């Protein structure tokens with residue numbers, strides 16, 4: 001496939017502060033940090049992986065807000081109304097929010113890479129284990145607390161479902177602005193192909209806790225240039241501060257260490 005092992009994905013373990021997250025690139029003692037490069041040829045097909053079952057109730061959508069790292073769409077997670085189950089998961093997980101990571105240009109922007117290839121953006125749908133834990137905040141601290149579905153975005157045709165979100169972005173241009181967002185079904189942002197990779201990882205933003213079962217969809221969704229440009233009109237900064245464009249809000253690749261990436265497909 002694309003690159004010889006390691007050469008293009010070499011990284012040096014640095015404990016320097018990463019400018020964006022102001023926290024160590026790698027958690028001292030961290031053994032399952034995210035994101036990682038997914039080397040297709042090294043992923044192991046697991047025939048026991050079940051299909052992922054996704055059932056979202058569009059009326060659980062609450063609001064969109066700019067938290068200074070990304071823009072996120074939050075959901076009412078007070079009951080089992082928007083949930084995922086199956087796949088690598090032993091429990092049912094509730095949708096809490098989804099958000100994106102993107103670059104200043106189309107050559108990079110995703111957090112995960114496949115054979116060292118960056119995509120221009122990556123969607124994360126964040127779910128928590130409401131069977132074993134009482135709140136999202138509690139689940140964030142537990143090894144099996146979270147399940148995040150990652151979907152790559154590639155440059156191509158305009159995505160009509162995404163456009164609803166894009167149209168709302170001017171209203172959340174500045175950090176800590178929020179608007180009500182009544183009905184939205186995030187399943188429209190998922191590729192129809194059921195294939196995915198899965199591995200044990202972490203949050204890619206503070207607190208970087210090692211609590212995430214990652215489910216990375218093999219197929220990207222297509223969005224057009226104007227839609228990616230709309231992401232880049234957002235700001236890291238609040239009203240009144242000197243404007244800094246919200247771009248390159250992705251964490252650098254982290255070492256795979258003693259982990260295997262499994263695939264749901266041959």
Ligand SMILES: CCc1c(F)c(F)c(S(N)(=O)=O)c(F)c1F
Pocket residue numbers: 124126140146148202203204205206207212
């Ligand atoms: C604390 C809220 C939160 C998450 F729970 C989460 F999983 C991710 S991420 N990039 O790993 O999907 C976030 F970026 C994030 F801000």
Ligand SMILES: [Zn+2]
Pocket residue numbers: 099100101124204
């Ligand atoms: Zn994310």
